Amino acid sequence: MALCLKQVFNKDKTFRPRKKFEPGTQRFELYKKAQASLKSGLDLKAVVQLPPGESINDWIAVHVVDFFNRINLIYGTMSEYCTERSCPIMSGGLKYEYRWQDDSKYKKPTKLSAPQYMCMLMDWIEMLINNEDVFPTRIGVPFPKQFQQVCTKILTRLFRVFVHVYIHHFDSIINMGAEAHVNTCYKHFYYFIREFSLIDHRELEPLVRMALGWGGGG
């Protein structure tokens, strides 16, 4: 069974250290702005809109990192319920099965258990958001041409965490009293990707009823 090193050595609930925005940088200010409007209880649909005068890539970068941190934390808190035994295949019910592919170990789409898939996924995102060539943090360093494409791929894969967690571990979410928290995170995520058309419609299918339930569909 392939466990990533961090799972072995970092047994705390956060699963791995959070990626932080450096205070004093423009992106830190943007992050604070996004957090403040979120806390003010504003309509999530409005909260995700690009503030006037801000760059779209900065706005996307801030959200990708923030969603990674939050979704990683959500999965981390329920990872004890998501095991090789309970989830031998990374799926969203019987209809959706996700295979892992990357540029290193799994060059072809490969069936993995849910915990293995999540481990690969979180490592892969962490590597990307810490790569200055992909997510530049220094002032004056431009974003690469393929930046939005990379973010689309990250968000598409992060969406699958929601799919798996909602479909296979909803009872654990309820038992932990985390339902409101997970729902808010999902709603925020959903409005964000819809606002900028970042995820293909077909990918959203497994949870489409949920969005319809709170009027987010269409």
Ligand SMILES: [Zn+2]
């Ligand atoms: Zn699972």
